[in-house]
Amino acid sequence: MAAIELEGLTKDYGEVVANDSLEFAVERGEIFGFLGPNGAGKTTTIRMLLGFISPTSGTARVLGEDVREERSLLEAKRRIGYLSDEPGFDEQQTGTDVLDLHASIKGDSRREELLELFDPPVERRIREYSQGNARKLGIVTAFMHDPDLVILDEPTNGLDPLMRQRFADFLRAERQRGVTVFFSSHNLSEVRRLCDRVGIIRDGKLVTIEPVDALLRRSGKVIRIRSADPIPIDVLDLEGVHDLETSVSDGHEGADPSTAFTECVFTFTGDINALLPRLADDELIDLAIEEAPLEDVFMRFYGGEDDV
Amino acid sequence: MFEIARYEGRNRLKGSVYLSVGMALLAALVIWVYPSFSDALGGDELLEAYPQEMLQLFRIETMASLEGFLAFELYTFGWIILLGLYLAYAAAGAIADDVDRGRMDTLLAMPISRARLVAEKFAALSVPILVVNLLTPPAILLGARLIDEPLSVADVLAAHLLSIPFLFACAGIGLLCSVAFDRVGIAQRVALGVTFALFLLESLLAGTDYEELGAIAPMRYYDPNEILLESTYDLVGVVVLVAMTVVLVGVSQLVFRRSDL
Numbered sequence: 001m002a003a004i005e006l007e008g009l010t011k012d013y014g015e016v017v018a019n020d021s022l023e024f025a026v027e028r029g030e031i032f033g034f035l036g037p038n039g040a041g042k043t044t045t046i047r048m049l050l051g052f053i054s055p056t057s058g059t060a061r062v063l064g065e066d067v068r069e070e071r072s073l074l075e076a077k078r079r080i081g082y083l084s085d086e087p088g089f090d091e092q093q094t095g096t097d098v099l100d101l102h103a104s105i106k107g108d109s110r111r112e113e114l115l116e117l118f119d120p121p122v123e124r125r126i127r128e129y130s131q132g133n134a135r136k137l138g139i140v141t142a143f144m145h146d147p148d149l150v151i152l153d154e155p156t157n158g159l160d161p162l163m164r165q166r167f168a169d170f171l172r173a174e175r176q177r178g179v180t181v182f183f184s185s186h187n188l189s190e191v192r193r194l195c196d197r198v199g200i201i202r203d204g205k206l207v208t209i210e211p212v213d214a215l216l217r218r219s220g221k222v223i224r225i226r227s228a229d230p231i232p233i234d235v236l237d238l239e240g241v242h243d244l245e246t247s248v249s250d251g252h253e254g255a256d257p258s259t260a261f262t263e264c265v266f267t268f269t270g271d272i273n274a275l276l277p278r279l280a281d282d283e284l285i286d287l288a289i290e291e292a293p294l295e296d297v298f299m300r301f302y303g304g305e306d307d308v
Numbered sequence: 309m310f311e312i313a314r315y316e317g318r319n320r321l322k323g324s325v326y327l328s329v330g331m332a333l334l335a336a337l338v339i340w341v342y343p344s345f346s347d348a349l350g351g352d353e354l355l356e357a358y359p360q361e362m363l364q365l366f367r368i369e370t371m372a373s374l375e376g377f378l379a380f381e382l383y384t385f386g387w388i389i390l391l392g393l394y395l396a397y398a399a400a401g402a403i404a405d406d407v408d409r410g411r412m413d414t415l416l417a418m419p420i421s422r423a424r425l426v427a428e429k430f431a432a433l434s435v436p437i438l439v440v441n442l443l444t445p446p447a448i449l450l451g452a453r454l455i456d457e458p459l460s461v462a463d464v465l466a467a468h469l470l471s472i473p474f475l476f477a478c479a480g481i482g483l484l485c486s487v488a489f490d491r492v493g494i495a496q497r498v499a500l501g502v503t504f505a506l507f508l509l510e511s512l513l514a515g516t517d518y519e520e521l522g523a524i525a526p527m528r529y530y531d532p533n534e535i536l537l538e539s540t541y542d543l544v545g546v547v548v549l550v551a552m553t554v555v556l557v558g559v560s561q562l563v564f565r566r567s568d569l
Contacts, residue, residue: 050417053568070565074419082417088410092319104311105418141414 001064003028003149003180004049008058011044011204018044020204021058026182028148031175033195033212034184041204042184043085046153049182050082063149078106081147085154085184087138095122095129095137099144107145114140117170118163131158139167143174150174152183156190168194192216216291220269224288225279227262230255235278240270267292312415312425316402316432324436327394328443331386335444338381339451342374365511367533374457375536378448383532387471391440392478392527393503395433399482400499402429403564404492412569423561430483430557437475441468460539467535470542473549474530478503480556481526487564526552 002025009022018041026032036042047053049062051073060067065076089098099111099122115122120136121129129137135158142150156164171181171194185191191198192212199209208215220240225231230252236244246261255262268275272289279287355363355371362368367384370376403426406412415425445468452459482499489495510522522528529545 047413047569050413052413052416070421074421077417077419080417082413084410084413084417086410088406088412088414090319090411097315101311101315102418104315105420138414 001028002026002061003063004032004182005061006045006058007060009045009048009055009060010057011041011048011053012056017204019048019055022201022206024199024206024209026180028180029175029178030196031171031181031194032183033191033198034182034201035186035188035191035198036184036201037186040201042201043153044204045201046151046182046184049151050077050080062151076149078145079148081142081145081150083135083138083142083150083152083155085157087134087141089126089129089134089137091127092125094125095120098126098137099140102141102144109144109146111140111144114143117166132160132163135159136163147179149180149182152181154185155183156185156187164190218269219292220267221272222265222288222290222292223268223275224265224286224290225261225263225284226286228283228285230260230262231279231282232260234259235282236264236266236275238270238274238278240268242267242269310428310431312420313428313431316429317435320398320432320435321439324439325443327436328440331391331440332444332447334386334390335378335382335448336451338378339374339448339455342377342457343455345371345377361512364514365508367511367531369533369537373537374452374455374459375463376533378459379532379536382448383467383471383536387467387532388474388527388530389504389507391471391475392507393500395437395475395479396482396485396499396503397496398436399430399433399479400485400495401492402433402483403486403560404489404495405486407490407569408492416569422565426483426487426561426564427557430479430560433476433479437472437479441472444468459536463536463539466539466541467532470530470535470546471532473546473553474526476553477526477529477549477556480553480560481506483560484556484563487560487567490567490569 004026006022006024009019010017011019020041022045034042034045044053048055049060049067051067051070054068062073063076063079065072067073089095099108102108103111118136118139120133120140122137126134126137135155139155142152156167159167168190175181195212197209197211198215200207210218220242226249230248233244233246244264244266246257246264248255248257248260249262252262355368358368366380368376368380403412406415416422445464449459449461449464481503482495485495485499485502486492489498506525507527510525510527513519513522526549529542529548531542531545534540534542
């Protein structure tokens with residue numbers, strides 16, 4: 001049984017379909033990244049998974065329990081940890097008061113260990129907390145009862161780089177212990193570091209779902225070429241060349257910039273062995289092949305103007 | 309069980325003590341002015357100068373005794389109006405404030421049902437209701453003794469005891485507003501408006517053809533004049549108030565279970 005199963009999960013607000021027949025499963029023990037730009041519907045999905053809002057059609061199961069049935073979902077919640085995108089705590093209370101309340105309802109077998117790791121200022125009142133401190137306290141509340149599944153909405157917002165790293169290491173260790181992690185993000189470097197698989201959502205629809213390394217493979221390479229003499233642009237007329245930008249540098253006034261280049265940059269998703277022979281006769285000054293930033297791949301999913 | 313009620317109740321304790329001190333001060337003021345008031349006017353002469361509507365609105369029956377004076381100056385004004393509105397207002401924040409400030413997700417992510425959350429939040433309102441009715445009677449009885457107008461201990465205690473179901477009913481009105489509106493400001497304003505409108509409805513329609521309409525107002529079932537002047541305790545009224553409260557909490561639970569947050 002999967003940790004999370006979406007079965008045509010839909011939330012139709014009339015003027016906008018926030019989630020449109022989402023269908024996928026998160027396997028036990030994996031770290032699943034749920035990606036999309038702001039307003040894509042990530043938080044809507046998460047809030048339906050936890051029963052805060054009800055689907056207009058379709059349903060989902062978390063730890064085998066139907067999210068539309070409050071009673072059965074409550075059973076699942078004993079084994080679920082949740083961190084909201086803006087964790088809200090009672091401003092008048094101290095961190096310790098908040099943790100005590102959570103402990104009284106769901107248990108706190110890992111509280112001390114988590115406090116040592118993330119160190120929110122528990123003796124201070126919540127109203128004095130920075131966004132990062134509130135997030136650290138939220139992480140402790142999400143994991144303190146040793147859940148089997150954690151659902152995290154933009155978990156690293158507001159954390160400093162050191163804490164991000166610590167949190168990433170922590171999540172990997174949790175996966176080793178068999179914990180399932182479902183988290184939403186628009187931070188791609190984070191996803192690349194952490195996730196086993198990624199689902200991408202845009203305008204409420206699932207665009208793709210695949211292992212993160214496949215996504216990286218598909219993301220291709222960024223290739224930069226500088227040549228001593230102009231090269232005809234049609235050399236690069238082959239499959240897998242995207243976003244080609246060319247220019248002619250000074251000193252080659254005879255060359256027509258619309259048909260030739262001395263400098264170019266493009267994203268390449270094709271076979272490198274098909275590309276290099278085409279440049280074999282040209283004298284290159286520089287050739288750089290770099291991994292494409294995931295942001296570009298991401299843009300391609302959002303932008304919709306390119307085929308991916 | 310009761311973790312939320314305990315937590316919320318603890319948070320309300322300090323405010324409840326302040327509230328009680330305020331109400332005790334109001335009681336002290338009323339008791340303190342009574343002797344000069346009764347000396348100067350000697351009976352109910354002043355009442356004749358008031359328009360009938362005014363007497364009816366504030367349920368003024370007599371000023372010729374401290375009991376009558378307290379019944380409207382303290383119990384009608386302080387308990388029925390001020391505390392009634394306060395409880396409706398406080399209850400209106402019970403759910404809506406957490407929803408409005410994004411705290412509800414954190415609470416409901418825990419294994420706790422929505423119905424239970426509503427019930428426990430409501431139960432926590434018993435802290436102000438009980439504290440204010442525990443701390444003020446001694447002050448009132450002592451004050452009356454100090455001005456040599458001793459009151460019946462049983463009647464004063466009854467006036468407070470019977471106000472408890474009344475105040476819970478007012479809190480029930482606020483609770484229903486709290487689940488019906490997700491903006492706390494709106495919930496609180498509607499709760500104040502509805503509670504005050506019910507008070508006017510009951511007071512102003514008495515003796516008219518529309519008097520029956522006042523039956524939906526909790527204020528009909530708590531009458532301090534009757535308790536203090538006639539030592540009559542309306543136990544049927546208590547049952548009605550308890551029933552109202554149960555219905556209001558039940559409907560609130562139902563509404564909250566069905567709502568998208």
